[in-house]
Amino acid sequence: MSQRQPADSKPFDALRTAKVMGPLGIIAGRGSLPVFIADAAAAGNVPVHIIGIRGEANDEIERFPHTWIRWGEIGKIFGALEKNGCKDLVIIGGVSRPDFKNIRVDVGALKALPFLLSLRKGGDDHVLSRVVRFFEQRGYRVHGAGDVLPELLIPEGTLTQRAPSADDETDMALAFKVVRALGQLDIGQAAVVASGHVLAVEAAEGTDAMLDRCAELKRRGRSHGTASGVLVKAPKPGQEERVDMPTIGPETIIRAAEAGLSGIAVAAQHVLIAECKRTIDTANERKLFLYGTPWAEQEPGNAGETGNKLDA
Known part of the structure; x- marks a missing residue:
């Protein structure tokens, strides 16, 4: 079996192929991938805004325009996305189930209470599918990391x-x-x-x-x-x-x-x-x-x- 390497990066072409129309919002958990995607977006002259989950996302996201949030600050998420014109989203990085002491409920979370309560039932696939639909129903385009950057x-x-x-x-x-x-x-x-x-x-x-x-x-x-x-x-x-x-x-x-x-x-x-x-x-x-x-x-x-x- 021959040794193979992923293809060279062409970030702008990849982002365009994934139909990223404008500023890219990245909701970031743990790991290096949120910053990697942000670097690729910047290299392709695609504006980016990272929303970092406190206790999860790496401090390196602060190299880019960013907003820190705590679990439960749903209103703050939508506020940051709207302020920065981000209709395209990538949700990437590992997260842990939140500790109650780290949850900060804002007005946006109260408005989304039926959705939040629905997440208590079902396995991970049920929860994550509902998260995607939650954003899509509000007019956002949710992309996979592999769709945005196939080299990943x-x-x-x-x-x-x-x-x-x-x-x-x-x-x-x-x-x-x-x-x-x-x-x-x-x-x-x-x-x-x-x-x-x-x-x-x-x-x-x-x-x-x-x-x-x-x-x-x-x-x-x-x-x-x-x-x-x-x-x-x-x-x-x-x-x-x-x-x-x-x-x-x-x-x-x-x-x-x-x-x-x-x-x-x-x-x-x-x-x-x-x-x-x-x-x-x-x-x-x-x-x-x-x-x-x-x-x-x-x-x-x-x-x-x-x-x-x-x-x-």
Whole structure:
């Protein structure tokens, strides 16, 4: 399998293709992607305004026009978007469930109380789909990070010096089956399989915590051994990928190496890569592979879909 890299960035063309008509609003959680998108927008002469969630977003957003908000300040969100002419939105970055002491309810939140109460029921997909509809019903265009910047999407094939072995491919096939099953139940987006054994599945704690559990198994001598096993990530069936696309970055690579895994496989074009060069360099340094496998939402054989498979 040949080593492949994401295409060179053409931020202005990408933003135009995504039909970003004017100033871009970015509602920012954790991680580097909000700033990466803002940098690309600035490079394409697209005005940007970042709305950072306190306790989540990185202080680096202050390099750009920005507004800080606390959980519950919905009126402040719409005020900032309206003041800066932002009808195009990207909602990006990890968030934690808010602590009640950090919630500040404003008039906008009181007006949206029926919507907020509706978020108490259902799983993550239900909540995030309703969030998207909430903005769309108010005239905003919500874009996925991968729609705005396709270079953020992991392409098909091997991105690293190391490629999956035959044993890795077998583990990958089982792990993707596990992830599909998890997704049907709206549980998680990732699983770890080693030598045909399911070591861990992702639940509410997230991928990093799941990998930490695998690393603990390794330290206790109860794992699969050295440099074997695969982490896979893929979206859930019907997932609202505009605001909840699976993501990997350098920290994912480091934790996978500490867990003794040989590599990471993801659903190509359906998983974001943060800090692409650093992530790939880190994988090469740790001698892990990073592979994007062709992905179809349905199981192979259903409705004529081809499913996921490895390159020959």
